Amino acid sequence: MAITVEKPGPDGLPEAVDALREWQAEGVAWQLHPGDLGWFWRSGAEATAAAVRIWRRDGRILAVGLLDGADLLRLTTAPGVRRDEDLARRMAEDIVAPERGVLPVGKVAVEAPMDALLQDVLPEHGWRADEPWTPLRRDLTEPVKAPDLRIETIGPDECHVWADVMRGAFDGSKFTPEKWRTMAASAPYADGRCLVGYDERGDAVAAVAVWSAGPGKPGILEPMGVHRNHRGHGHGRAITVAAAAALRELGSSSAGVNTPSSNVAAVATYESGGFQRLPEVRDLARDAP
Template sequence: MTIELNVPGVDGLTEAVGVLREWQYEGAPTQLHPGDIGWFWRAGAEATAAAVRTWSRSGRILAVGLLDGPDLLRLTTAPDARQDEELARQLVADVTDPARGVLPEGRVNIEAPPNTLFPDLLGAEHGWPLDDPWTPLRRDLTAPVRTPDLRIEEVGPAQADAFAALLGAAFEGSRFTADSWHTTASGVPFADARCLLAYDDGGDAVAAVTVWSAGPGRPGILEPMGVHRDHRRRGHGEQITLAAASTLRDLGASSALVATPSSNKAAVATYESAGFERHPETRDRYRAA
C-alpha cells in the first residue's frame, strides 16, 4: 500500500497529537512527545500545523515529524512500525529530497528513536553521520516526590507576564512573551500541561518549568526548565525539577523524562540531584552543508 506524506493542517493537529500520546510507553526510546508539539505551539496553531508532517498507510498514521526549526526534524514512528522497511525507505526518500517539502538543502539534523530502521538506513545508504551526544534522563514516579523547599505556584493567565520574564532571564535570546503563554495554553496538548514558577524567600521568581503529560500511566516530559541568571548555583534548578516531577505524578504520569546535550554537565547534574537517572546517550543524524 502507498505511504502518504501529509501536512495535516490545523484541523489535523488533534489526530497527530493523539497518536503521539498513544505511542508513549514505559521503556520506549527517546522520541517525539506530544509536549514537544505543545511547546512549539507558542508560535501559533497555523505555524505548528505547517511544521508537522505525518506519514500514513491505509488511513493510519505510522510516523509523525516536527520541524523544530528550519534545520531540525524530530520524528518518531508507531511502536509496531519501528522496523517497517517500506516506511523506513519512504521516510529516507522524503527527508533527502528537498522538493518533498520536509527538509531544505544544506546542513540539517534528524532526531529519531535509536531502535528505528529509518536512521540506520539514512546513515548506511546516504552517509548521514552521527552528531554530538545527548543525555536522556528519567525519574520513576511510582513513589511520592520530595516536597521542594521553594514556594511553587502554578501559572495561570495572571502569571503569564512573570513566567515570560523568567524565561527571558533564563534563556538568552528568548522571545517568549505573555502572549506566547496564552497562545501555548490555547493548544490541544496544553490540556495535559502545567507551567510552574518557583519563588525564593524574598518573593523573587527564580525558576520556571513546563511539564507535559501524555495521559495516565504514560511518561511525561519537562520542556523547558530554566533558572534566572541572577539566581543560579543555589539549588533552584533541583527544586523546580522536583516540583515538575511531583506535578507530573499528580497528573498520573508514570515517569518524568528530560534530555539535555551531554556537554551540558551542569544540567545533567541538576536533573540527577532531583532523582533522575541517566539513560544511554542518543545522537541525531545530520547532513553536512
C-alpha cells in the same frame, strides 16, 4: 497501500497529538512527545501545522515529525512499525530530497528513535552520527518530596511571571505572555502545567513546563530554566523536583527530559533532582554540500 507524507493543517493537529499520546509507553523511546508540539505551539497553530509532517498508510498514522527550527527534524513512529522497511525507506526518501518539503537543502539533522530502522537507512545516503544527547528519567511510582522553593501553578493572570523567568533564563528568548496564552490554548496543554518557583524573598527564580500524555504514560519537562540573576542556589534542582511532583499529580508514570551531553551542568541538575541518566542517543546529520 502506498505510504504518503503530508502537512496536516491546523485542523489536523489534534490527530497528530492523539497519535503521539497513544505511542508513549514505558520502555519505548519517546523522542517526540505531545509536549514537544505543545511547547512549539507558542508560535501559534498555523506555525505548528507548517512544522509537522505525518506519514500514513491506508489512513493510519505511522510516524509524526516536527521541524524544530530550520535544520532539525524530530520524529517518532508508532512502536509497532519501528523496523518496517517500507516506512523507513519512504521516510528516508522524503528526508533526503529537498523537493519533498520535509527538510531544506544544506546542513540538517534528524532525531529519531535509536531502535528505528531509519537509523540504518539514512547512513546509506551519506548521513552520519551527530552530537550526543543524554536522556534522563525519574520514576514516579513513589511520592515526590516537596522542594525547598515555594511553587505556584501559573494561570492566565500570572503568565507574565512565567514569561519573565523564561526570558531571564535563556539568552535571546523573546517569550511573552501572549505566547503563553497561545501555548495554553493548545491541545497538548490539556495535559500540561506551568510552574514558577519563588525564593524566600518572594522573587520568581525558576520556571518549568510539564506535559503529561495521560495517566500511566511518561511525561516530560520542556522547558526548564533558572533566571540568570538567581543561579547557584539550587533552584534548578528544586524546580526539577517540583516538575516531577506535578507530573505525578497528573498521573504520569515517569518524568523525562533530554539535554545535550555537552551541557554537563544541566545533566548534573537533573540528576540532583532524582533523574537517572540513560544511554546517550545521537542525531543523524547531513553536511552542507
